[in-house]
Amino acid sequence: MYLGIDLGTSSVKVIILDNQDQLHAQASSPLTVSRPHDQWSEQNPQDWWQATCLAMAELKQKNPALLQQVKSVGLSGQMHGATLLDSQNNVIRPAILWNDGRSEAQCKIIEQLQPNSRNITGNIAMPGFTAPKLLWVKENEPENFDNVAKVLLPKDYLRLLMTGDFASDMSDSAGTLWLDVEGRCWSEAMLAATSLTVDHMPKLYEGTDITGTLTAEVAELWGVGQIPVVAGAGDNAAGAIGIGVIKPNQAFLSLGTSGVYFAANERYLPNPDNAVHTFCHCLSDTWHQMSVILSAASCLSWVTQLTGYDNEAALLDQVAKCDFSQPNSVLFLPYLSGERTPHNDPKAKGVFFGLDHNTDAATLGRAVLEGVAFAFADGQKVLLEAGAQIDDITVIGGGAKSRLWGDILASVLNRPLSYREGGEVGPAFGAARLARIAIEGAPVESICTAGQLKHTVQPNPQMQDYYATQYQQFSRLYQSTKSLFI
The missing domain is CATH 3.30.420.40 (ATPase, nucleotide binding domain)
Known part of the structure; x- marks a missing residue:
């Protein structure tokens, strides 16, 4: 059995999947969005953890035996969110979400400070991305910016509480505007444009890599063993894994809170000027294009x-x-x-x-x-x-x-x-598949298949x-x- 956790905008979803792609159990817990000002969109990261533990508590109550059989955990989550931590791993301020529009001016500043930005990242600077959010914090909340020790994406904040590790995957990190998307590594030049360094970032992994192990406390709370936690993916890449979109000619439409048109690519094909996103896929040597x-x-x-x-x-x-x-x-x-x-x-x-x-x-x-x-x-x-x-x-x-x-x-x-079957479960299904790939070591193509039509x-x-x-x-x-x- 494999556990998939998807931290969405409106809820946290958790599922248990077996090695035959059969969905055995699922649970969810709702989330709310705070909009304190026009164009602002925020959530409290502690609410993500509380919702995750509530969903896991439901699984534990209804399916304790299944949870004891879980071999690994995969994570998926809403992209771009700026989760700011101090040197003691305390949350500094509410996370600024993907659909927050306050940092339009900072996008222009970043591209002025780093004229090669679009070539490095494969994307035009947009307020939804993480980097301009940090520049906004620097300019408007300097005391908060000065206390930033780490910047994590939403699902990777869950990972920190699960394992104690600072880690992220390529697909999610590609949406920060700090990643060299073709080279699949942090760009020191892009980080410098927001007065940050690689030390502020988590360690990077491919989506099927193991990043750590559940702590004894979390394992006991959730009713599972101290099992491996896999890097996982941003929600769209995880959704692609869940319905087998991993090769050229394959695409999906996601009708979630936002809308995504996702096309898989076997090479890097940027076109930032038309606001097309070009990101790493969560599989090595694979990329994707996306309109949002x-x-x-x-x-x-x-x-x-x-x-x-x-x-x-x-x-x-x-x-x-x-x-x-x-x-x-x-x-x-x-x-x-x-x-x-x-x-x-x-x-x-x-x-x-x-x-x-x-x-x-x-x-x-x-x-x-x-x-x-x-x-x-x-x-x-x-x-x-x-x-x-x-x-x-x-x-x-x-x-x-x-x-x-x-x-x-x-x-x-x-x-x-x-x-197809599994389409409504979406990213959580893909997260569980990534967890399975990490443990079984089977060829990706044999696991990331299209669901039954x-x-x-x-x-x-x-x-x-x-x-x-x-x-x-x-x-x-x-x-x-x-x-x-x-």
Whole structure:
């Protein structure tokens, strides 16, 4: 048995997987996000640990015998979060998250201080990345910056409490803007641009490497042995491992809090100017390209609350009654937290356009599903321009539960979409697979296979016709309104 832990933005998920890829148990514990100011997004790292231990306590209560059989632990987590520790490993301030937009000015400063930044990192400097967050802390909270001894990514803070080790993997670290992504090592030049050194960073590992062992106290608390902990991956790379996206031509769409269009590559293919992310994969000598929209399934949660429905499924039931033989009367820009690909615009806002007296909750819900799909189309366009090869696309994440959303996405993207077993579990499944690879030593290709195909969604020709027109309107709407965002 293998344990996969995924530290998400909205919850911590833990699963137990066997060596036949059978999911035996799972549990989760919710998290909340603090937004004390406009564009800010923070969490307390201690809450991550508490949620992880609560989820493990549920597993221990319901499946004590299974936990005794666990051989290793794999970690996955939300990327880019700046977790600042002092010399005593105390948390200095709340962690600044991936969807925090406060550091736009610092991104420009970093690229001025290090003009070769995009060549070194393979990415344009964005507020979501970790490095500009540290420069913001230096400029706005100098007393906190002066106390920084280590900077960890969210999942690696869990690792520290689990094992006592400062360690990270290549895929997660590639999202800091401090990594030489082609060379797979920390860049002293990029660290210097934020007045940091390699000593402030954790040791780097490939995703299948063992980084340490659970302490006796944590092992007893969780009901497992003092088992190895594997490096793991950032949530998107872990999601790719979970559904077998490890080679060119393979891709996935993740409908989580954010939206990710992920394409695997066997070589380094940067294209930073179009806000395409080029990161290390969590497997050695493998990279990936990625377009990211900052609000995906979170838009559906938002409009569900806005319209007074008890849950997303109830609203989706109403949306399904809409007449999809005709285009929607309302367009939606899904930029509730700003946007990354392709706009790199932290000031971008959500917009409903086309409201009238007949607009109801179902119309708004449909507009949200379609707006997120159009944002994915923006990402697909720049990925293809960057040289990505995309044949097979698997849909993962909580939004994968909606067949209706799949119909919309397939028709907007003009591509069939595959839905596979394990797709809804996502990164936790991939984390457990990485833990298994580390122990069994089996070839990666034999473990990182695509899950059993549940169904395929084909584009709807009628919807394709009107979505082609609406996508152009969607693009013009952003261009027409972006100067109004403040």
